[in-house]
Structures are given as C-alpha cells and as structure tokens.
Amino acid sequence: MAARKRRRMARRGYILLLVLACIALAFALILTLRRMHKRQDAEMVDTVSGIETIPTVGSDQPIEDPSDPISTEDPATTTTYLESVAPATTGRMSASGSMRCDTQHIFVRVANSKEVPVRVSAGVSMDDISFDVDDPDVAFVTEDGEVIGLQRGNCHVMIRYKEETLAVPVTVRELHVENGCTYVDDILVANKSYSLPPEYDPGLLPETEQAFERLCGDAAYEGLEIFSHSDYRSYDFQQKVYGSMVSGYSKEYADTVSARPGYSEHQTGYTIDCNTPDNSFAETDEGKWLAENCWRYGFIIRYPLGKEAITGYDYESWHIRWVGKDAAKEMYDLGLTLEEYLDIDSYYHDDVEETSPADEDDAEDADEATQPLTAPDWDDVEE
Ligand SMILES: [Zn+2]
Numbered sequence: 262m263a264a265r266k267r268r269r270m271a272r273r274g275y276i277l278l279l280v281l282a283c284i285a286l287a288f289a290l291i292l293t294l295r296r297m298h299k300r301q302d303a304e305m306v307d308t309v310s311g312i313e314t315i316p317t318v319g320s321d322q323p324i325e326d327p328s329d330p331i332s333t334e335d336p337a338t339t340t341t342y343l344e345s346v347a348p349a350t351t352g353r354m355s356a357s358g359s360m361r362c363d364t365q366h367i368f369v370r371v372a373n374s375k376e377v378p379v380r381v382s383a384g385v386s387m388d389d390i391s392f393d394v395d396d397p398d399v400a401f402v403t404e405d406g407e408v409i410g411l412q413r414g415n416c417h418v419m420i421r422y423k424e425e426t427l428a429v430p431v432t433v434r435e436l437h438v439e440n441g442c443t444y445v446d447d448i449l450v451a452n453k454s455y456s457l458p459p460e461y462d463p464g465l466l467p468e469t470e471q472a473f474e475r476l477c478g479d480a481a482y483e484g485l486e487i488f489s490h491s492d493y494r495s496y497d498f499q500q501k502v503y504g505s506m507v508s509g510y511s512k513e514y515a516d517t518v519s520a521r522p523g524y525s526e527h528q529t530g531y532t533i534d535c536n537t538p539d540n541s542f543a544e545t546d547e548g549k550w551l552a553e554n555c556w557r558y559g560f561i562i563r564y565p566l567g568k569e570a571i572t573g574y575d576y577e578s579w580h581i582r583w584v585g586k587d588a589a590k591e592m593y594d595l596g597l598t599l600e601e602y603l604d605i606d607s608y609y610h611d612d613v614e615e616t617s618p619a620d621e622d623d624a625e626d627a628d629e630a631t632q633p634l635t636a637p638d639w640d641d642v643e644e
Pocket residue numbers: 527532533534580581625626
C-alpha cells in the first residue's frame with residue numbers, strides 16, 4: 262500500500278514539474294517574440310526617416326501627441342501603423358498627396374529663417390503636420406515650420422503627416438565680408454544692399470571673358486551673333502555717371518537709370534551687357550538663345566522678368582552675370598534669381614524711410630552716359 266502511495270506521489274510531482282516547465286517555456290517564448298518585435302519597429306522608424314538619431318524625439322512618432330487620434334489606439338494598431346510607413350518622398354508632393362511644398366529647395370543664410378511653404382489637401386489640418394531636420398548641426402526647424410540656418414551646409418527638412426514624409430533639401434549659406442567685398446558662400450555680391458569698395462578694381466575677370474568667348478562661339482555656330490555691348494565699369498567711372506545724373510537732374514531720377522557708385526554689378530568683373538541694352542533684345546533669336554543657354558557657360562540672366570521686387574531692378578534681358586556652371590545650372594533649373602539663391606535682399610537701406618523695395622523702379626545700367634541727356638521721361642526709362 263505504502264509503495265503504491267509513494268509511486269502516486271512521485272507521478273504527481275512529475276506532472277507538476279512538467280506543467281511548471283511548460284509555463285516557463287511559454288514565458289520565455291513570449292519575451293523573445295516581444296523583444297524581436299520591438300527591434301523590428303525601431304528599425305522601421307530608422308528606415309523611414311533615413312536618420313540615425315533624430316534630436317526632436319517624437320516628431321516622427323505621432324503616438325506621443327495626445328491630440329493625435331492614433332495615440333488613443335492600442336499598441337497593436339500602432340505596430341500596424343509603423344509597418345505601413347511609406348519611405349520619405351523627396352520633392353514637392355508627398356507620396357499620398359496629402360501635403361505639398363511650394364518650393365523644391367530652401368536656401369537660407371546662417372541666423373536667417375525661412376518658412377517651409379507647406380500646403381495641405383482638403384481634410385488635412387496643419388496642426389497634424391510636424392517638422393524635423395536630418396542634420397541638426399546645419400539647421401533647426403520650429404514646430405511651425407520655420408527653418409533657421411545654423412551653419413553652412415546641406416540638409417533636409419522632413420515634413421510629416423501620419424505615415425507620409427516629404428523631404429525638402431535645405432542649403433544653409435554663410436555671408437562674409439573680405440576687404441570690403443561681400444561674399445555669400447563663394448559668390449561675390451553687388452546689389453542695392455551690398456556694395457563694393459572703390460579699390461575693388463579687377464577689370465573684366467578672365468573666367469568671365471573665357472566663358473563669354475565660348476558662349477559667343479557656340480551661338481555663332483548656330484548662326485547667331487552675340488557680342489559685348491559693355492562689360493567692366495570701375496567705381497570711378499560709375500561715380501562720374503551717377504554724379505552727372507544727380508547734378509543734371511536729381512538723386513531720385515539718377516537712381517532710376519543708374520546704379521550708385523559701388524553698387525553696380527558691372528564693377529564685379531563678372532558682368533556683361535550683350536548686344537542692345539533694350540528689352541526688344543529679348544524678342545530676337547539672340548535674346549531667346551541667351552536666355553535658354555547662358556547657364557551652360559556659367560551665366561545667369563541677372564534681372565529676370567517678374568522678379569523686379571526681388572532683384573531691385575527692372576527686367577534686363579541683355580545683362581548677364583557669371584556665377585560658375587553649377588550655380589548657374591541650379592538657378593536656371595529652379596527659376597531663381599541670385600537674391601533668392603543666396604537668401605539676400607536688394608534695396609538701398611538708407612532709402613527705407615522714403616521708399617519700400619517694391620516701389621523702387623531703378624535701372625542698373627548707365628548707358629545713358631553715352632547718350633544725350635534729355636528731360637526725364639518716366640515712361641521711357643532706358644538702361
Ligand atoms: Zn548691365
């Protein structure tokens with residue numbers, strides 16, 4: 262009897278041990294599975310952003326926002342959401358079309374800010390849009406989508422709405438002054454905001470001259486005659502032109518037809534006026550060819566039509582500026598003026614009290630110097 266009882270006890274012990282072992286095994290299995298799942302999710306987020314570490318933690322995780330409907334859902338739903346995240350779209354429109362950016366590329370200077378021009382489709386609230394950057398050393402973005410340049414370089418601003426991500430390239434530029442000349446990154450600037458010193462007197466620079474020779478040669482090959490009407494102008498020359506306009510008429514009138522000394526782009530050594538300094542040139546075969554092709558040689562049409570308020574000058578179809586092939590191509594492709602490309606303004610700062618930049622209707626060139634001075638005619642202001 263006692264032996265049977267002992268055997269039964271032993272069997273019960275085995276069963277208990279087996280059950281315990283099963284429970285332990287199940288626990289271990291669950292833990293392992295959960296850990297694997299977590300790692301998968303983390304990898305998913307990284308692939309989506311293309312960023313290893315995002316300083317603004319949570320901006321790509323809408324679950325942290327209590328106002329976001331997703332945050333009220335259970336973890337299982339969140340997992341599904343993360344797995345369905347689409348890769349970031351680079352460009353102007355997000356993959357599912359819920360949001361678009363009105364610029365292809367944001368150019369901003371160090372310490373300046375630029376608004377990310379985001380538009381959302383019907384039914385999408387701007388409150389649900391979040392922003393972050395993929396290189397926090399280069400730029401910072403506020404939660405309202407204001408990009409602030411921190412240091413010279415390139416990065417992307419990531420615009421996010423639920424599972425959609427739109428990546429817009431950002432270039433942060435740096436302005437520096439060297440011997441009285443202003444450079445933004447490596448481009449010398451002369452406009453109504455940034456002047457050149459009297460001693461900057463390089464003449465027409467060889468890179469400009471050589472590029473222009475190639476341009477003229479290729480145009481000639483197509484039966485077109487492009488030539489230089491005028492190119493380099495020194496500070497002293499510009500002073501004479503402008504001074505004679507001021508003494509003959511008035512400062513106000515002089516400012517409409519001539520650049521102030523130091524403010525003419527012709528003093529940079531990078532500028533050429535082609536053929537006829539008159540906008541009838543734009544309608545000629547030469548004018549059309551120049552507008553379409555000058556970027557191939559590193560030139561830009563410096564004062565384009567429709568950008569008068571930005572450049573501070575009337576449209577000048579004949580005035581080209583050498584900036585180098587890469588910059589010229591980028592400006593041509595994006596349809597930007599030098600001011601937009603470098604994130605600078607162009608207006609006479611001491612005139613701020615009198616006129617706003619948009620009201621100014623000034624002309625850059627001083628070809629009047631070689632023309633007889635006639636009574637000012639506001640409808641016939643020629644370059
Ligand atoms: Zn000119």
